[in-house]
Amino acid sequence: MGHAAIIAGQGFNGVSLASILLLTALGLALSFGLMNVINMAHGEMLMVGGYLSFLATKMVHGPLAFPFALLLSFAGAALLGALLEVTVIRWLYGRPLDTLLATWGVSLILQQAARSLFGAIGVEVVAPHWLEGSVSIEHGLLAGLSMPYVRIFIILLTVAVLGLLMVFIARTRWGLYLRAVHQDREMAQALGVNTRWVDLVVFSMGTGVAGLAGAALALIAPVTPTVGQSYVVYAFLVVIVGGLGSLFGTTLAALLVGLFSAGVQMFTSISLADVWLLVLVILFIQFRPKGIIYQRSRAMKEA
Amino acid sequence: MKKWSALSLDIVLLAALALAPLYLSAYHLSLLGRFLALAVLSLGISVIWGWGGILSLGQGVFWGLGAYVLAMHLKLTGLAPGDLPDFMMWSGLDHLPAWWKIFEHPAVAIAGVVVIPTIAGGLLAWLVFNRRVSGVYFSLLTQALALAFSTLLISQQAYTGGFNGLTDFSTILGHPMIDPGFQRNIYWITLGVLVLASIACRWLTHTAFGRVLVAIRDGESRVRFLGYHPAAYKTIAFAFGAMLAGISGALYVVHVGVISPAMVGVIPSIEMVIAVAVGGRSSLTGVVLGTLLVNFGKDWISSAMPEMWQLAMGALFILVVTALPQGLAGIPGLVEKLVLWSKGKREAKMADQPAIALVEKD
Amino acid sequence: MGTPLLSVENVTVSFNGFNALDGMSLHLMPTSIRVLIGPNGAGKSTLLDTIIGHVRPSAGRVVFKGHEITRMDEYKIVRRGICRKFQAPGILDNLTVAENLNLAARRHRECWRSFSVGLNKEVRAQVERVLTLVGLNDRKHALAGQLSHGQKQWLEIGMVVASDAELLLLDEPAAGMSHDESAQTAALIRELAKQHSLLVIDHDMAFVDQLDAPVSVMHMGRMLREGTLEEIRNDPQIAAVYLGRVKEVSVA
Numbered sequence: 012m013g014h015a016a017i018i019a020g021q022g023f024n025g026v027s028l029a030s031i032l033l034l035t036a037l038g039l040a041l042s043f044g045l046m047n048v049i050n051m052a053h054g055e056m057l058m059v060g061g062y063l064s065f066l067a068t069k070m071v072h073g074p075l076a077f078p079f080a081l082l083l084s085f086a087g088a089a090l091l092g093a094l095l096e097v098t099v100i101r102w103l104y105g106r107p108l109d110t111l112l113a114t115w116g117v118s119l120i121l122q123q124a125a126r127s128l129f130g131a132i133g134v135e136v137v138a139p140h141w142l143e144g145s146v147s148i149e150h151g152l153l154a155g156l157s158m159p160y161v162r163i164f165i166i167l168l169t170v171a172v173l174g175l176l177m178v179f180i181a182r183t184r185w186g187l188y189l190r191a192v193h194q195d196r197e198m199a200q201a202l203g204v205n206t207r208w209v210d211l212v213v214f215s216m217g218t219g220v221a222g223l224a225g226a227a228l229a230l231i232a233p234v235t236p237t238v239g240q241s242y243v244v245y246a247f248l249v250v251i252v253g254g255l256g257s258l259f260g261t262t263l264a265a266l267l268v269g270l271f272s273a274g275v276q277m278f279t280s281i282s283l284a285d286v287w288l289l290v291l292v293i294l295f296i297q298f299r300p301k302g303i304i305y306q307r308s309r310a311m312k313e314a
Numbered sequence: 315m316k317k318w319s320a321l322s323l324d325i326v327l328l329a330a331l332a333l334a335p336l337y338l339s340a341y342h343l344s345l346l347g348r349f350l351a352l353a354v355l356s357l358g359i360s361v362i363w364g365w366g367g368i369l370s371l372g373q374g375v376f377w378g379l380g381a382y383v384l385a386m387h388l389k390l391t392g393l394a395p396g397d398l399p400d401f402m403m404w405s406g407l408d409h410l411p412a413w414w415k416i417f418e419h420p421a422v423a424i425a426g427v428v429v430i431p432t433i434a435g436g437l438l439a440w441l442v443f444n445r446r447v448s449g450v451y452f453s454l455l456t457q458a459l460a461l462a463f464s465t466l467l468i469s470q471q472a473y474t475g476g477f478n479g480l481t482d483f484s485t486i487l488g489h490p491m492i493d494p495g496f497q498r499n500i501y502w503i504t505l506g507v508l509v510l511a512s513i514a515c516r517w518l519t520h521t522a523f524g525r526v527l528v529a530i531r532d533g534e535s536r537v538r539f540l541g542y543h544p545a546a547y548k549t550i551a552f553a554f555g556a557m558l559a560g561i562s563g564a565l566y567v568v569h570v571g572v573i574s575p576a577m578v579g580v581i582p583s584i585e586m587v588i589a590v591a592v593g594g595r596s597s598l599t600g601v602v603l604g605t606l607l608v609n610f611g612k613d614w615i616s617s618a619m620p621e622m623w624q625l626a627m628g629a630l631f632i633l634v635v636t637a638l639p640q641g642l643a644g645i646p647g648l649v650e651k652l653v654l655w656s657k658g659k660r661e662a663k664m665a666d667q668p669a670i671a672l673v674e675k676d
Numbered sequence: 677m678g679t680p681l682l683s684v685e686n687v688t689v690s691f692n693g694f695n696a697l698d699g700m701s702l703h704l705m706p707t708s709i710r711v712l713i714g715p716n717g718a719g720k721s722t723l724l725d726t727i728i729g730h731v732r733p734s735a736g737r738v739v740f741k742g743h744e745i746t747r748m749d750e751y752k753i754v755r756r757g758i759c760r761k762f763q764a765p766g767i768l769d770n771l772t773v774a775e776n777l778n779l780a781a782r783r784h785r786e787c788w789r790s791f792s793v794g795l796n797k798e799v800r801a802q803v804e805r806v807l808t809l810v811g812l813n814d815r816k817h818a819l820a821g822q823l824s825h826g827q828k829q830w831l832e833i834g835m836v837v838a839s840d841a842e843l844l845l846l847d848e849p850a851a852g853m854s855h856d857e858s859a860q861t862a863a864l865i866r867e868l869a870k871q872h873s874l875l876v877i878d879h880d881m882a883f884v885d886q887l888d889a890p891v892s893v894m895h896m897g898r899m900l901r902e903g904t905l906e907e908i909r910n911d912p913q914i915a916a917v918y919l920g921r922v923k924e925v926s927v928a
Contacts, residue, residue, distance in 0.1 A: 103636065119631070
């Protein structure tokens with residue numbers, strides 16, 4: 012395998028990691044931009060999505076099993092997110108650090124629940140037949156490069172979700188509400204937008220997408236009670252780098268983090284890659300403390 | 315009046331702790347000792363969170379730095395001259411790295427315990443706060459730091475002992491560590507350090523520095539427009555908290571005789587926060603009580619029903635944050651409010667509540 | 677003509693391509709009042725933001741007491757003697773009135789000089805003086821959050837005064853005040869002008885009239901006209917600028 016193939020391979024891995032990170036970070040970034048709230052149990056939505064997809068493939072067989080798994084993991088995580096918003100987050104409005112801690116408590120409970128239900132050892136989701144195998148390049152510059160179908164599928168799924176989300180925000184009535192509340196909550200309220208519903212819908216949609224991420228992740232790695240924890244910390248970094256509530260910024264940040272991690276791993280170990288990633292993020296905020304994309308608005312200006 | 319009752323609570327608590335060797339079994343005394351060591355860390359969290367409004371989810375890092383520095387010293391003093399720690403030999407190292415060697419001298423080790431976490435904490439805080447990144451962002455960064463720190467420790471097997479960490483210490487400053495008399499002495503020393511740390515925190519929070527810190531917590535930009543530089547205040551506060559964390563870590567190592575990555579990562583770091591939240595983030599007495607309570611509770615629950623601890627901790631987080639944001643220290647205030655309310659005097663009392671009304675506000 | 681205390685020279689500030697300030701200039705003499713008026717979005721608040729260092733201009737400069745302060749950090753500018761009152765009262769709700777003023781009155785705001793307990797005599801005297809000045813003596817130990825709206829405004833003016841700044845920037849000091857309160861505020865500002873320079877933004881022409889000071893009209897991020905309130909009122913161009921607000925100007 013030539014250098015070019017190795018680099019291309021790591022690039023491909025980076026993009027596929029970035030896809031999962033992006034699916035995880037989208038919900039975080041949206042609700043953070045909207046409600047100034049970080050949900051520490053967001054990683055567990057990933058975990059729930061993974062387990063739901065495992066259950067779905069146990070319940071249903073045949074060609075519909077996998078689409079059903081995706082649907083179930085989205086719906087289940089979205090429902091759980093809605094429940095979380097209504098029972099905990101809504102009551103802590105304007106106290107972001109307390110929300111952090113309370114949702115952390117939720118995350119611990121969900122992890123333990125998963126451990127009791129499914130055991131500490133991971134469960135495997137078998138990918139459907141049509142996702143077995145990989146694209147292999149035999150000749151030329153990239154000879155030896157192999158790209159598994161599952162990873163390609165994850166990347167495509169992410170692109171699709173991103174596209175749908177963009178259409179949702181730009182074209183639908185709820186998307187308009189979202190943008191209005193994001194820009195000026197009080198004004199939107201005064202104009203008759205039910206901000207509570209907007210918060211709820213956006214939050215639960217975000218957790219639903221994280222559930223999808225979990226289902227996608229289940230295709231390439233076993234689902235464990237702590238699977239969410241290992242991804243969500245990077246997703247948090249993506250949110251920090253991406254800036255407040257901007258899909259474009261979040262996407263760019265996810266690609267940056269994913270490619271950086273994959274790139275650094277060519278030269279050093281995975282654990283050192285973690286350290287370098289953190290150093291990169293801290294350096295990054297020296298230059299762009301508000302993230303890649305930062306919309307300066309009049310509302311933010313007032314101290 | 316209020317001041318006196320608070321002071322008398324402190325005195326009762328101190329007396330109970332000072333007399334503990336008389337009425338506690340050796341096992342429980344050793345537990346109490348290590349929890350008092352953790353209380354030193356809690357005091358630091360209280361200053362940075364309760365007063366400064368900075369929530370660190372990575373205190374385990376600074377605690378771990380102090381702990382590892384002292385553990386390195388203990389490891390070295392237990393070796394015959396020219397020997398290497400066992401895990402270094404297994405990993406094929408043939409000589410002691412210089413940054414290990416320097417901690418052989420006890421004075422250097424003690425200085426390292428205090429200085430290294432302080433500088434690390436101060437540096438991180440400055441880099442972040444000076445760019446006006448704070449609040450939730452800072453909490454997330456500290457959590458990422460805790461994750462990176464523990465994975466780094468695990469991966470650098472040859473230098474850190476990897477997953478198993480550092481253990482098998484025999485003597486400290488020439489004293490054998492398993493001796494029961496030594497256990498008692500180390501209890502006294504821990505209590506003494508805790509009292510000193512507590513006095514330092516009380517002093518700090520009563521200076522102009524403490525006032526400005528509270529003001530920054532409640533209205534950072536207002537304070538900036540009065541000519542203060544918030545990042546400087548927050549950095550000093552955070553470095554102070556990191557210093558107490560380092561000292562706490564070192565004391566803990568002496569008590570338990572082991573330090574490993576599992577003790578400094580994301581989960582332990584958040585457990586450090588819950589102890590403070592339960593006690594009351596802005597009550598220096600409360601956080602000491604909270605630390606003892608949570609840790610004894612943890613010890614009890616995890617020996618009786620191991621799988622329950624995580625559930626209990628999760629429930630505790632939700633409960634404290636939603637129902638009792640001022641922790642145990644908030645209970646007297648709540649009771650008082652309730653009594654006053656039932657007497658219909660609520661209005662009158664509202665006018666002179668203490669200056670530090672400690673509900674988070676952004 | 678002496679040298680101005682503050683000179684804003686050709687300052688341009690843009691947000692996402694929109695020029696909130698567009699070649700704005702202004703000069704302010706020591707111990708004087710200047711009132712800034714102009715329609716919404718004229719750039720009045722942005723001008724104060726720029727002077728205090730909260731917003732960095734893309735062109736032009738700001739000179740205070742002969743020193744350029746254009747790209748300095750806010751806290752350094754404040755330490756040089758400029759203090760600002762915000763539109764929405766920027767007081768610390770969880771501190772008492774006296775504590776708010778203490779914070780503003782402290783002479784040593786550097787971190788390393790803050791490790792002392794108690795207040796020195798000078799600061800104490802300053803706080804007492806300001807309490808009397810803004811008429812909050814009897815609410816001294818009340819939490820700032822529990823003051824009435826007018827009292828909050830006065831407390832913040834008091835904080836700005838207590839900081840001993842030479843230049844005070846007041847953004848709508850009389851907003852939301854009753855007629856009497858706003859008259860008192862005007863008297864207070866005239867009193868302050870004996871020792872300080874003040875740059876005051878306000879929409880309320882009755883209030884502006886009571887200040888009895890030269891008026892600068894801003895429009896589209898630029899200085900449109902300077903003069904007495906009387907001259908401004910009679911200027912047809914200004915009436916045109918205000919469009920819907922013509923009535924308000926002429927009635928006042």
